[in-house]
Amino acid sequence: MKRAIKLAKLANCEIPVGAIILKNGELIASAFNRKEEYNDVTAHAEILAIREAERKLQSWHLDDCEMYVTLEPCPMCAWAIINSRIKTVYFGSYDSNYGALGSKIDLRKIANSKLKVFGGIMEDECDKILKEYFKNLRMTYIF
Numbered sequence: 001m002k003r004a005i006k007l008a009k010l011a012n013c014e015i016p017v018g019a020i021i022l023k024n025g026e027l028i029a030s031a032f033n034r035k036e037e038y039n040d041v042t043a044h045a046e047i048l049a050i051r052e053a054e055r056k057l058q059s060w061h062l063d064d065c066e067m068y069v070t071l072e073p074c075p076m077c078a079w080a081i082i083n084s085r086i087k088t089v090y091f092g093s094y095d096s097n098y099g100a101l102g103s104k105i106d107l108r109k110i111a112n113s114k115l116k117v118f119g120g121i122m123e124d125e126c127d128k129i130l131k132e133y134f135k136n137l138r139m140t141y142i143f
Contacts, residue, residue, distance in 0.1 A: 001068050001092060001122045007032040007045070008070045008129050016129045019045035019069040021053045021062070021086070028065070029053035045069060046077035050084050062086045070126040072099035072119060078107045081115065088116040092126025 007018025007030055014033035021029040031048035035041060046069055054060050062084040070092045073081060078100035081089060094103045101108065101117045108115050 001070070001090065001126075003027070003030065004068045004070050005092070005122065005125055005129065008126070011045075013037070015071075016133050017045040017069065017071045019049040019067060021049050021065050021067050023053075023057070023062075023065045028056050042076065044074065044077050046073050047080055050080055050086075054084070060084060066090065068121070070129065071095055072101055072103055074098040075100040075105070075107060079111075082107060082111045082113045086115065088118070090118045090121045092120070092122050093130055094119055094123070 003020050004018040007020070008016040011017065011032040013036050016033070018032045019030070020027060029049040029052035031045045031052060033045050034043040034048060046067065049067065050062065053062055053065060065086045066088045067081060067086050068090045072091045072093065072095040073089065075098070089101060091101070096103050098104060100106070102119065
């Protein structure tokens with residue numbers, strides 16, 4: 001999770017989310033949010049990390065892979081994670097607004113998925129990054 005947190009801090013004008021994917025303990029993909037930079041609504045950290053892992057493994061089957069992400073995945077990302085067959089997701093901050101692996105909804109129930117999910121990993125550190133980002137964003141828009 002420490003690597004994912006470092007990545008989240010690189011997301012300059014983005015919501016600070018970082019994600020990494022491991023296979024058999026080896027780092028095979030890493031990314032942070034780039035939606036604004038790429039002008040691409042799908043450029044979430046999780047999606048970008050999945051794409052990188054698929055290229056590296058030359059397959060969309062990410063069996064036996066684990067993802068660490070600083071924020072609970074949204075529905076788009078959760079569905080991609082489930083469909084890519086990632087084995088386990090570890091996330092930091094819970095997302096009561098958009099979290100799709102247990103907080104708001106749980107897409108695993110719809111998909112009858114065996115995906116294992118563990119939330120609250122280094123939660124305080126992940127929460128702090130998000131809170132600072134939104135605090136600074138609010139300060140930017142004060143006239």
